[in-house]
Amino acid sequence: MAQRTVLLVLFDGVQSLDVTGPLEVFTGAENQAPGTYRIRTASLDGGPVRTSSGLTLVPDTSLADAPAPHTLLVPGGKGTRGPAPRLTAWLRENGPRAERLVSVCTGAILLAEAGLLDGCRATTHWAYCAKLARDHPAVQVDPDPIYVRDGHVSTSAGVTAGIDLALALVEEDLGRDTALTIARHLVVFLRRPGNQAQFSAQLAAQTARREPLRDVQQWITEHPAEDLGIEALAARAGLSPRHFARAFRAETGTTPGRYVDRVRLEHARRLLEDTAGGVEEISRASGYGTPEAMRRAFLKALGTAPAEYRRRFHPAPTR
Known part of the structure; x- marks a missing residue:
């Protein structure tokens, strides 16, 4: 099996759990099956970013120097709620080259602003579904699911839903047993149904x-x-x-x-x-x-x- 590069995009105001949740899942998969994933984090200039909770994250590299990703993952957070022209431009140019395009929470807003969700069914954090639908009418917004997979584009709901989606991707790549082992280690369900409401x-x-x-x-x-x-x-x-x-x-x-x-x-x-x-x-x-x-x-x-x-x-x- 060819090694898949997973690239996580970092920016100021990112939600830390949107990054670390999927990161733990993919890292757990790499630990279970060495050589399956090459995991990298990158910011625009390669410098540290400050998350919405005040945590500082140090990326591996800059987006310009990042390896071509198989899976490009865009997290959400406060940093998605204002203009981000440089990041949007990078996504518009490089997003179509990824075999899998993934967003967590309001990362879907960045993908939509880059035109990468046009014609796609997608979701985001329940509090921002109406905004996503209003600002981007070409996107088919579904406010209920934990995550939505539409072809090579996958979007997830708020925060912890990124773990659900990452587990689904690992299960697709490496099988149920590997994904189940990771879920047990993280003490989460392997699979919540795709049409489950976002909250209880x-x-x-x-x-x-x-x-x-x-x-x-x-x-x-x-x-x-x-x-x-x-x-x-x-x-x-x-x-x-x-x-x-x-x-x-x-x-x-x-x-x-x-x-x-x-x-x-x-x-x-x-x-x-x-x-x-x-x-x-x-x-x-x-x-x-x-x-x-x-x-x-x-x-x-x-x-x-x-x-x-x-x-x-x-x-x-x-x-």
Whole structure:
């Protein structure tokens, strides 16, 4: 197998984890299979850069002297949110030469400004998806996935999603066993599904200000199989159903029913990922009652049935 050069672009204001997350993944792969990756970091002039958290990173070389990359990785951070004409010009000229073009978080903004995402489906940090779509209408922005792969272009959501994408690339290059070993070492999942929402039900909704509503949110999370109808939840909060529904939406930004749906989906998803329980058992434990009800919920939210979802995490062994 030919050695692949992975080039990580550095600049002032870069998000340090956007760099170090994928760097640890590719370095772990090189440690597992020596000679597969040649990993280099480079800034415009070869000088140190200061990350958004104040950490100083010293690159291996300048972009002008960097080796031609197989995989060109552009991280995100505060440094992507202002004009960067020199870096954009370098990407516009050199990006098309890479066999794989990868961005982490708002690194997608730099790729888009260089014209490298035109006509591509892409994602970025959820807080910047609207900006990416507004400023670059030729880019097909999908705000939900952890990462998107469209031909030779791969873009990931915020920060830690760069680890997910790097693991997917290593799995493509070196196989599942190598990628799984790295994931275990980093104590992360090998593969979150590509159409998983960028944040959990608890993070998607705001935390209520009033204690009774916060308690109800916590109760829902801890007891997805209980009666979570509006009357039962309102009684737990000590409010009338109408007052509870109005207050819950005002303080969390979502309705009680939608919040319950998200929590139950997330609970079922985790059980499918992490346990060997049957679909019927998981449907009851997650509050769906029947496998068919859970199947409909998965198809609506994720576009896949529970059995297929589980196969992504527990593929049948090859003979």
